[in-house]
Amino acid sequence: MAEHPEVDTSQLSPDQQEALQQYAQVTDQDVKDAIPILERSQWNVQIAVTKFFDGDGPDPVAEAMAAETNPPRVAQRHENLQESFLHSAAPARRPQASRPEPAPRIVPQQPVVRQMPFVLAVILAPFSLAYKAASTLFRTVFYFLSFVPLSMRPRILGNGIQPLKKNASGRRMLLPRDTAARFKREFEEEYGENDLSFFDGGFAQALDLAKRDLKFLLVVLISPEHDDTESFARETLLSPEVVNFINDKNNDIILWGGNILDTEAYQVSLEYSCTKFPFSAMISLTPKEGSAKMSIIKRLSGPMPPRSYVAELQKSIEKYAPELAGVKAQRQEHEMARNLRSAQDEAYERSLAADRERARQKREVEAAAAAAERAAREAEEAAGRKEQLKEQWKKWRAGQAKPEPEASNKDVVRLAIKMRSGERVVRRFDSLSTMEDLYAFVECFDDIRAGTQESAPKPEGYAHEYKFRVASIMPRELFDPHGDGTLRDRVGRSGNLIVEDVVEETDE
Known part of the structure; x- marks a missing residue:
């Protein structure tokens, strides 16, 4: 709130300064014009705003309160005889130029109907009913007598019944x-x-x-x-x-x-x-x-x-x-300034929204990159742990492998196996060996041939998965590592087998 250079608001109390600030925010009036109307309104902001918009007419209630609170002081006058003559001989002041009369805002007031006390209404009820009955009877009689010729009407009616004219009190009040x-x-x-x-x-x-x-x-x-x-x-x-x-x-x-x-x-x-x-x-x-x-x-x-x-x-x-x-x-200047401020605020809000959107997209990209990096790291760690468990399992399984039977043993199965590397290996297996023993031999062939079997514990919670399959050449038959039966039952006393890598199917 801008203070006027000729008005000293420091003399006002905190409540009066607050009322002045509220009044100025609502009406946008100068301080020099706002203080008098607030004083006439006893520093009541609501009354002052009403006077501002409806015209600052006389307020009997406010004037009475002001007179009661601040009674007029009668200035003592001291003059001598000479001053009295001079005062009486002085010419009367001319009245100031006439100012336009205020035009108050007038809203039609509905008539106030006061309800009669209940006890008095009960006492006067018989008289009210009698008056209504009599008035109804007289109106009915006068209505029918209005159609009677003038010469035949009773003398009490005189020259006739004249219709009542509408006046201010008989005119219906509308919105x-x-x-x-x-x-x-x-x-x-x-x-x-x-x-x-x-x-x-x-x-x-x-x-x-x-x-x-x-x-x-x-x-x-x-x-x-x-x-x-x-x-x-x-x-x-x-x-x-x-x-x-x-x-x-x-x-x-x-x-x-x-x-x-x-x-x-x-x-x-x-x-x-x-x-x-x-x-x-x-x-x-x-x-x-x-x-x-x-x-x-x-x-x-x-x-x-x-x-x-x-x-x-x-x-x-x-x-x-x-x-x-x-x-x-x-x-118009205020409206243009307000529109300009509004346009600037809208542009600022749009720019701020765009910045927030860019920041949100950047955070999403960073979050997606971090999630992808974390997933790759976790996948790599999982693959490393799986590889460790696989190596531990191979060492354990190689230690569990049965030694090759002697050549003089007739109850054996002689197999010629073509490895994935293209190497051809011929080995004898016990006739009671299972197909899983054959798969374990192929998986741990390098360790078994090198004779570096180490006694390693079986990894807990690890289920080894063979990435290859063993099949016969003629006729072609694919053997499942977990199938039932012994090698003799599945392959016979001898056979030629080939090791094939398992190719995972893809969309392509």
């Missing part, structure tokens, strides 16, 4: 929008169709619209019972000159009309001190009197020629139009 539609319909029924564009809402809505869009609000109040109403409506208000002036978009005029028989228009006439009909008032924002204060800049009462009516309105518009143009330019 502001419905009241405006009724006024427009009645105006067209009375004076014919016209090109006047009356506002389709209540007075408060029209005032708010004029204040928001920086336009002029022309209020026209008419009284059907006034003698000059018809001539004013037909000759002045509906004249082409006035209609064209009001409908001219360059004048920025919002037209609101009301019939004082309606509650809203009647309240407007009271608040705006309307003493003569037809009544017209031009309302506008007066920046010099307050940053957001609606004021009455022109009053027109009674009938007048169309030329004079337009001239008076044109004069008031020309007087305050430059001020409104300045406020519009200021608002």
Whole structure:
């Protein structure tokens, strides 16, 4: 909150400074203008904001509280006889130039119906029922007697029953929008169709619209019972000159009309001190009197020629139009600055989102690379452990291998095996040896031939998998290492075998 150089806010209490800051944030008003309205509102931010937007009119409650809290001090006056003569002979001061009257925001108030106490309602219930029955009976009798010829009616009725005319109290109260539609319909029924564009809402809505869009609000109040109403409506208000002036978009005029028989228009006439009909008032924002204060800049009462009516309105518009143009330019600057800040914030947010997205993608790539590296390392470690277990198993299995039987032993199986390296090996096996013994011999052939069998423990939790298969040549038969039966049962007393690598099938 920027402080004004001529206003010293250091004298305010902390609560008053906080209230001033809240009020300035909401209204964007200068400090020199905000402090007086806060003082008149007893430093109540809500009351001050309401006065700011609705017009700083007199607040009886706040004034009474202020008077009670701070009673006016009567300054003691000391003067001698000479000063008394001089004071009485001094000329009276001229009043200051008249300022525009404030234009308060008026909302029609619904009548308050007070409920009768229950005990009193019970006591007066018989009288109420009797009154309703009697009034119903009399209305029925009068209704049927209205069709009787005048000469045959009872003398008590006189010349006849006259219909009651609608007045302000007998007119049904509607919502502001419905009241405006009724006024427009009645105006067209009375004076014919016209090109006047009356506002389709209540007075408060029209005032708010004029204040928001920086336009002029022309209020026209008419009284059907006034003698000059018809001539004013037909000759002045509906004249082409006035209609064209009001409908001219360059004048920025919002037209609101009301019939004082309606509650809203009647309240407007009271608040705006309307003493003569037809009544017209031009309302506008007066920046010099307050940053957001609606004021009455022109009053027109009674009938007048169309030329004079337009001239008076044109004069008031020309007087305050430059001020409104300045406020519009200021608002446009604020709007452009706000849009620029919004665009900058959006660009910053987009850039920040893009940076966050790039950082997220980078983290994902790094995480994927780290996961791949960790998986490769774990696979390598698993392969190394498996290879160690394989070597340990080969040493253990080579130590478990049975020695080759003697050549003189007739109960043997003689096999010629072609190894994977292409080497041809001929060896005798015991007839009770299994096919797994043959596979173990081929797997551990290098250790068995070198005679370097070491006594190694069997690795726990390791299941050896043979990466080759043994098959017969003619006829071709593939032998399973885990098949049942002995070598003699599977191969016979002799045979030619070949060792083939197992080729893993791939998608290709």
